[in-house]
Amino acid sequence: MKGNILPGEHDIFLVVDVQNDFCPGGRLAVPRGDEVVPVINRIAKRFAHVILVQDWHPPGHLSFASAHPGMQCLDTIEATYGQQILWPDHCVQGTQGAGFRYDLAIPHAELILRKGYRPNIDSYSAFYENDHQTATGLAGYLRERGFRRLFLAGLTFDFCIRYTAEDAFQAGFDVVIIEDGCRSIGIDGSEAETRNRFRELGIECIQSAAIDATQRENRQ
Numbered sequence: 001m002k003g004n005i006l007p008g009e010h011d012i013f014l015v016v017d018v019q020n021d022f023c024p025g026g027r028l029a030v031p032r033g034d035e036v037v038p039v040i041n042r043i044a045k046r047f048a049h050v051i052l053v054q055d056w057h058p059p060g061h062l063s064f065a066s067a068h069p070g071m072q073c074l075d076t077i078e079a080t081y082g083q084q085i086l087w088p089d090h091c092v093q094g095t096q097g098a099g100f101r102y103d104l105a106i107p108h109a110e111l112i113l114r115k116g117y118r119p120n121i122d123s124y125s126a127f128y129e130n131d132h133q134t135a136t137g138l139a140g141y142l143r144e145r146g147f148r149r150l151f152l153a154g155l156t157f158d159f160c161i162r163y164t165a166e167d168a169f170q171a172g173f174d175v176v177i178i179e180d181g182c183r184s185i186g187i188d189g190s191e192a193e194t195r196n197r198f199r200e201l202g203i204e205c206i207q208s209a210a211i212d213a214t215q216r217e218n219r220q
């Protein structure tokens with residue numbers, strides 16, 4: 001993208017999984033995951049429209065290693081819809097870990113989109129669950145409201161952001177990743193793979209400063 005970015009009426013900011021369990025001290029802690037919060041809080045002020053995405057699993061969810069005796073975290077199982085990585089129990093519905101990180105401050109967010117609530121399917125993407133068929137309804141919501149371009153930040157760059165971005169792109173939305181507002185889990189080259197995938201698709205990664213800078217110029 002050339003120059004700086006001024007978010008407009010057809011733009012929306014999707015804040016992905018900024019939850020206690022993905023931050024230091026949480027059950028699936030992402031290294032430096034908490035550092036995305038001040039970036040996201042600042043950038044959210046530039047957008048009239050914001051959606052919060054929330055990973056929201058029932059106890060005993062299929063993606064939990066604890067639900068598969070003899071299996072370990074980061075092992076892979078063959079689910080009905082393909083390979084599924086096993087995670088520690090995390091973002092269990094109604095628990096403190098599933099709550100938004102305490103310092104996330106976006107009172108004007110218009111929608112909270114929960115995903116991963118079906119016991120037998122995981123959902124990295126905010127558009128489709130991991131079977132790539134079960135829709136969350138997000139594409140319809142965005143289209144009906146006239147949004148064309150999605151800005152993404154949050155946790156994690158190499159899983160939920162990656163698959164949300166790919167699905168948004170396939171659904172015909174323009175997609176921009178705010179890179180310094182993301183952190184990766186980092187499993188087996190997952191971050192490099194994500195960057196390659198974004199490059200192949202032409203999905204743009206920017207720094208949050210590109211959005212701040214626009215605001216400053218406009219005020220002069």
Ligand code: VGL
Nearest residue numbers: 017055087155156159160
């Ligand atoms: C996520 C693993 C499991 C994510 C969610 O938010 O990237 N990763 N559940």
Ligand code: ZN
Nearest residue numbers: 055090091116
């Ligand atoms: Zn999850």
